[in-house]
Amino acid sequence: MAFITPYWILDGMIVLTASVTVAYLYMTRKFKYWKERGVSEISPIPFLGNFTACILKKKSPGRLLKEFYDQAKGQPYVGFFIFDKPLLLVRDHELVKNVLTKDFNHFSDRYFTPDETDRLGYANLFFIKNPMWRMLRLNMTSFFTPGKLKKMLELIDECAENLVEYLDSMNLGSRGKIMEVKELSGKFSTDVIGSTAFGLSTNSFKNPDAEFCKYGKMIFGPARSFEILAVTFMPLLSRLAGFTLFGKQTDVFLRKVFWETIAQRTKSGERRNDLIDILIELKKNHGDKDNEGFKFNGDDLLAQAGIFFAAGYETSATTMAFMLYELALHPEIQNRLREEILQALVKSDGKATYEMLMSLSYLDMVLFETLRIYPPLEYLQRLTTKVYNIPNSSLVIEKGTPIFISVRGLHYDPDYFPNPEKFDPERFNEDNKRNRPVYVHLPFGEGPHACIGTRMGLLEMKLAFVKILSKFEVEPCEETLIPMKLDPNGVLTTPSGGVIYLNIRKINNNEELQIVQPKNN
Template structure:
């Protein structure tokens, strides 16, 4: 005698069917959430995966799927969608975006993105940290990135730029074009740059691509299925992150980052040397605030080292990606490349061949070109927030419950005809002085907007511009046989990156170009 019927096989079928039906009903129980609130929804969600099937299966980058949602909701101020079984809210209207990011920030002062609380390097770094600890830590770290501090860092940055020059000379491209993998080149350069400016470390990735910092940097932003899903989960499935113990920086890289930064901190404490960089600030915080406990956050241990780890990863990846995409767009638009090179060479001639801090930041066409690259390829193509308390939408009866994930398609707004005519075209003139004034607020925000905007924006732009100046002053870039035209974005990457994380171009000395 079986449990339910006379046959074990029939019992098994009944139990399995009951489990499947129960799981189906559970995972679809919220699929009328937005309709009940009078909010339009994306096409009917798929049971178990919601509207996120393509991303969950790593067939489409989330930034580009959310851009599709943005386009489907044309004419609407916002729209609802579902990730697995959870209701998400996507904002389209620029004024509502401004409310969320700036005016009503106190209702949206946390990101939805979250790491495992047991992964202290991930959970407590400035990018993932929740309030009130975030606000206090942000205030204490902001002085690192003043113009005065950046000027002091610039001499170290120039040393990295010289290493880039030496590396390019070693390629021996005076008389012949040579194909290079540009994304790796720019990542080596920005890894050296952030290592030297923020931590006083001679990383030397340009001359040694197998340097430990570079190896671990590659692992963090690997684009295989496992790491691709881990990064996706951090931004969209935080409950899965907590259940599985996913590490924000990956298991091996977390161990490396923890060890190397503690070694640097302990060496500086022992030596008493002050460099006025990020590590110095962290040492001061530990010295003066280690007794404080901000709802579980401490200015010591992994919570402290987490800031060094986050600035390292964000510092090299965003700058290297922007540099690589800039070089790509210049390679397929030689007229723009030649105009920019002329501006750079003229400025260098006036400065006797020397790159200065003021010069790097005062080249108008370079700024226009980089701004346009960031419009087309923002490193993180969406912004995420979560309601930290119940919020009533202005001029509407809609109420967002506490804990509602709120997303903004940066990519969608950057490609919106309403703000940028012919949006798929690479056109630096959008950012000349006259046109730039006509771009409305909260229509262009590659580094975010409001109090949560990227803390290192000035350092990131300076690194990017310095790299472009060094390369274009002597070399030209052109498409190679392996250059993807048009560009293809990797579907397994949460951040904006070319397919496979690689971007191939030809490079050659300008004075010997054919």
């Protein structure tokens, strides 16, 4: 005899139906959360909420949030759901300012948190929560001061010279050669990180199988897109599966390189004005102190170098590749930029000094427009740490509510950037910047949680473009993808297939001379 009825099959159907009903009711119990608060919402579906396209790998979270941003046009914010969790997407630029800066104390933590057992992912400056974040940020900021960057410029310049030497060795000539520029920029950014963070001369151009390059590609590679999605959006699944933020192979590599370098540097007493120097100092002064579960030792210390390696490699490499792509498609912009660079080099006796790099206003404009069209991180996220009353509104955001900001949505909003698909550096001339609201261009975030390495990232890219454009020209070729297509599953903004092919040719001395000659009025 069965448990409920005389028939086991019928009992099974009853239990299954009851289980599905209970699961359905549980997973949809919060689906009126935003409507009850008078907030418009993106209609969810049971069990997955608004996250179906991401789970099925049809869209990246950044692309999905951009769609939500566009659907909610005219609204200051819109509610949505990840599984059964209510989240708020903020659209209004004044409210974005409040979340990121003005009322930072209410949103001082990021929402995502890798599992605490993954110390390289959990304990780094990007993910760690207050109060440890504030203490760690204060100690790490000294690495990125203008004074430190000036001293570091010599290390970056050596990497840039290796890049130029490599291009020269390719015998490009006046007709040029088709090259994959994301790999080219990836080798450069790898060498910069290897030198400035780990104190190593990797020279990826002479050693194409360099481990730094290999593991840099692996962290955000397509094979790891679901793993990173799980680490950030599905912590329980991540914990059960043993996923880590950087990947287990990369974790092993980073531990080996980091502790070998620390041991060698401690023994020799050498100082290079790099990140290793700062971490050795922190370990020496604070290594034995337990700061609410965090120590400047072991994996907690390594985590700071790890996030610098992970974030610095991919963001710089892809931004440089996208900028080369846009310059190839817009030769008039490329020529104007080259003219600015060559004239500045004449004034500085051919030396790319820190002051000279900071004076290149058109280079800034081109870089910022590239970052507008191709923001490395397509969204920002925060956690409401205190109950927050939205100004001039009856809406009260409860503690624990995740807040999202669509960087791509803001960057492509025609109210802020007319004809947003067009590549136009003039958007960032002084007049246009002054007439545009703040907090609508967020490639590095804003406020206390803004990217700590912004100045260094810009410095290394500026130096690379000074070196490249003063001697070489980029052009489209038959393998260039026009228009650009982005990887729909990329963790960060990346081209479809992860490659960008361009023709690179060497410009001759007569072309350089013609550019730098003063124009007759």
